[in-house]
Amino acid sequence: MSVTMLWRGYDQAALDRQYNSRGTVPDVTVYLREYAERTVQAKAALACTENIAYGPDADERLDIYPAYPGTGRNAPVLVYLHGGDWRALSKEDSGFAAPAFVQAGAMFVALDFSLVPATTLPAMGAQVRRAMHWLWQNVAAHGGDPQRIHIAGHSSGANLVGQLLMTDWQREFNAPADLVKSAAFMSGLGDLEPVRLSFRNEKLGLTPEVVAEVSLLRRGAVANCPLLVAVGGNETEDYLRQSREVADWWAAQGKHAEFFALAGRHHFDAVLEWAEPASALFKAQCALMGLKPGFNVHL
Numbered sequence: 001m002s003v004t005m006l007w008r009g010y011d012q013a014a015l016d017r018q019y020n021s022r023g024t025v026p027d028v029t030v031y032l033r034e035y036a037e038r039t040v041q042a043k044a045a046l047a048c049t050e051n052i053a054y055g056p057d058a059d060e061r062l063d064i065y066p067a068y069p070g071t072g073r074n075a076p077v078l079v080y081l082h083g084g085d086w087r088a089l090s091k092e093d094s095g096f097a098a099p100a101f102v103q104a105g106a107m108f109v110a111l112d113f114s115l116v117p118a119t120t121l122p123a124m125g126a127q128v129r130r131a132m133h134w135l136w137q138n139v140a141a142h143g144g145d146p147q148r149i150h151i152a153g154h155s156s157g158a159n160l161v162g163q164l165l166m167t168d169w170q171r172e173f174n175a176p177a178d179l180v181k182s183a184a185f186m187s188g189l190g191d192l193e194p195v196r197l198s199f200r201n202e203k204l205g206l207t208p209e210v211v212a213e214v215s216l217l218r219r220g221a222v223a224n225c226p227l228l229v230a231v232g233g234n235e236t237e238d239y240l241r242q243s244r245e246v247a248d249w250w251a252a253q254g255k256h257a258e259f260f261a262l263a264g265r266h267h268f269d270a271v272l273e274w275a276e277p278a279s280a281l282f283k284a285q286c287a288l289m290g291l292k293p294g295f296n297v298h299l
Helices: 012-018 029-045 098-104 121-142 156-165 169-173 193-197 208-214 237-252 270-274 280-288
Strands: 049-053 061-065 075-081 107-111 144-154 180-186 227-232 257-262
Touching (some): 012 193, 012 237, 061 121, 075 121, 075 156, 098 280, 107 121, 121 144, 121 156, 121 208, 144 156, 144 280, 156 180, 180 270, 180 280, 193 208, 227 237, 227 270, 227 280, 237 257, 257 280
Parallel strands (some): 075 107, 180 227
Antiparallel strands (some): 061 107
16 A cells, blocks of 8 residues: 655654654643743743733733833843644743843743634734734833844744744834844744644644745745744754754845754753753843843842
8 A cells, every 4th residue: 555645755644743742742731831830930020011902802912021120221122922833822821931031131022812713824923913013113111122122932933933024014014124133933833834734734724825825934034134943952853854944044045043953852841941041042042132141130
C-alpha cells in the first residue's frame, strides 16, 4: 500500500506528530498553569492598569505594566501576543514576563483578542493592528514612548507578530512606517500550510487563501525592523526548520536577524527563557530596546 506524502516527506501521521506541540511534553497544563500563576504574581507586585479598551469589541482589551512607576518618564514599550493555537489563553496568562522587563526599564503590555472559533486568523490580525495603533496614539499618557514600540509573540502569537510585520502602517493607519521598532518571533511558524494539512485544521478551518494571507513567508513583510527568532532546541524537526527559515529569510533581505535555538527547551518553556534576565535571549531583547538588563527600578 502506497503512503501519501503531504509535506516535505511527511505522511499524515508524521505531519500530525510534527505539529502536535502538546504531544511533545508529558503534561502541558504544568506550563499553562505557570504562565497564569506568574501573571497573578506580576499583577500583585507591579502597578498594572487592567482591561483598557483598544477597540469596540469586548475582547479588545489590554493590560499595561508601566515602567518607572510614578515617575512619568517615557519608556520603550514591549507588546506581548500570547499563544494557544489561536484558540486559547488570554492576557491573564501573559504577564509572566512583565517583572523582568519592567525592572529592566520597559513598559510591558499584554493583549487580549478574539479567539477561534469566534473569529478568523485575518480578523485576529486586524484586532492586534488596532491595538498597536491605539498604543501609538495613547501609550504616552501611561508613561510609554510611542516612538519605541516593540512586539513579541509566542507560538500562534508569533503568527500575529508576522501579521503585524506585514502591515503598511502609513497607508492603513496614517502612522509611522516604522511603528514597530523590533520583533521577537518565538516558537512560531512562518508558513501555515502544514498546519492546514494537519489534524489541527479540524479546529482552525484554514483555507489556502487564508494561509497565503497570514503566513509571513508567503505574503512577505513591509517592516524593516530587527527580528529575534527563538525556538526550543527540543521542539519538533519542522518547528526548528521553520524557525531557521524565518531567520534566514529575514537576513537574506538585508535585515537584522538573530536566531536562538534554546538548548533543553521545548515548545512551552522556550518563552520562559525570554523572561529570564540571565538568558542571552532576554539580553538580546533588552538590547533591541536600548536597555541594560542589569538596570533595576525600585518597584
